[in-house]
Amino acid sequence: MQDWDAIQVLSQLAITSEYFLQVTLNKSGKVLSSDSGLGPVPSLFDSKEKPIEFSDCFLASDWSKYENQRIKAWKSSHQSFMVDLQKINHPEESTTLTKWEFFFISEDYGTCLGIGHPVEPMRPYNLGLGEFIDGTTANNEIVDSLLENKLLGFWDFAPEERQDYISTGLAHMLGYTPEEIGKEGKISWQKHIHPEDYQGLLKDLANHFKTTGSIPFRREFRIISKGNQTAWVIGFGKTTKWNENGLPSRVQGLLIDITEKKKQEIWMREHHYFLRDLAFQQSHSLRARVANILGILEILDTEHQTTESRKLLDIIRKETQLLDQSLKKSIKESVLQNESWERGIKPS
Template sequence: MNSWESIQVLSQLAITSEYFLQVTLDKSGRVLSSDSGIGPVPSLFDYKEKPIFFADCFLSSEWTKYENQRIKAWKNSHQSFFVELQKINHPDETTTLTKWEFFFISEDFGTCLGIGHPVDPLKPYSLGLGEFIDGNFNNNELVDSLLENKLLGFWKFDPSHDRENISPGLAQMLGYQTDEIKSIPNLSWQRHIHHEDLNRVSNQLKSHLKTKGNLSFRSEFRIISKNNQVTWVIAFGKTTDWSPEGYPLMLQGLLIDITEKKKQEIWIREHHYFLRDLAFQQSHSLRARVANIMGILEILETESHAPETQKLLNIIKTETKMLDNSLKKSIKESVQQNQSWERGIQGEG
């Protein structure tokens, strides 16, 4: 998958919200494409009559900052770079501080796709992610991942010929060298899926195809690079080309790194089970001691006592029964909450 095919995949996000911004700049700073939130209006899309440049979208003094970050990323062989820019708001010419991640999409590391958002948004999220993401996806999940520099790369899949293609960035992440990327025409990301996850991912992909796209393709799984590095990823995909008979001809999608998220989930799960067992043992240990106290009180009831002593024994017995009932209620609620939590975890998996 070459760089322009990759950008076409990401462009299918069809970002139209006031919060989420998109722009593509060439090496000279000319705007090749953008959403309606960038540049002057109405001449934004009329590139033939009046080309739009960096200084039409951002403060001209910010160009040095942008160029420094671009060159630094290029020299360090980074796939993308972050930069904060003062965006010009047309037509009132005010500015808004925005944060961007720019991805290299040309071989000379000059042309860059930028995805940005206001640093201090005045409005809540109002994200329109187009057809690439439908109602079955958690929009914020994808948006947050993109903004956190977790995008690994893009993929294409031709199910009729079982042929795959991946972007150079994804190929590098999987451990392929530059010469391998150029010499191997159809690198596969599916061949790198962890064997324990492969059947589940394959079934989810088949379900997407069988439902003619009505069931979205979204899957979390482990992917293994050539040097055996394991990375947890989430894959989003969509069928973008259909035959006249309704058969899928092409799927396009992207992979996002969720390794840190999974580490947190595993930590929470392990500690949940530890705390659950601890609470169970402590609760039943307390109930055992309460039962011992009640047994002693029953023995004492068989003997005669002074009125004041009997009164105190009755109070102790009542309070002990109330404590036992509270413990039983707490144990029952804890079991119910645990079952609900485990069902949620199983549903996410």
């Protein structure tokens, strides 16, 4: 079965969010629970016990699509499945295309908890994120990453007992087998932090504690799996419990994979430096040739010239000087642009 703690966190995210949707369906399509964004709004004459069905929330024709994906995932021993559904908007009865991931939460693979969101280019970031992060910037990054399926898993740290726990999904990513997870129980993710990144992470965590949580914990760092595979992640966290002395007693958070983003940054940095050096060399090489032309023109000035040839030499000299000025201006602007760009790509 699924890592229930992780699913509960995602479920709580949907409940507190103005954007994500949540629904739990049984095998027959009856809605066991849902957020206020799904189903018709009951009138005063409706029974409080009136059941809500799949067809009250989504187009009835989508049921076969949902069932096909559920059965396919069940037969393939997958723990979740994805499906696009047309959500019915009440009371206007219009529809909105939504994307869902459903998780099996019963032994018979019939009851499924779904987390969904509208399929649209706009990304609304005014979300509630349960016990994790406050602050617009952090929310943006978390939501972007969640929608791009880069969530690795969750962690829970008790500083007083010096114990930390990780979700099953994160343990799998770090290379632990189901047997090892069941045998070891508590697995520390901190021992998988890259040695070069460990002190910086501790510093940011200390700042979070020092400010009594007003500065959320956020850090980019590398983690190393048991198979010696390195991945870049962003760690988000927040102290959710303080003791009577004002010290942290429970810290919770999540890890998001940013390996591909880091690879692109490294490529862009190397490509930028190559193009910068190439442009620098070519610009100065051109200026050297311009200087040679101007030197030749000075020599020609000492020789006898006809009126026509003198005019031509003056034109060549003027255009060559303008070219030299353009090259100097271009080099200066390029240097300033490079300095600005390099400030923006400094490692965090």
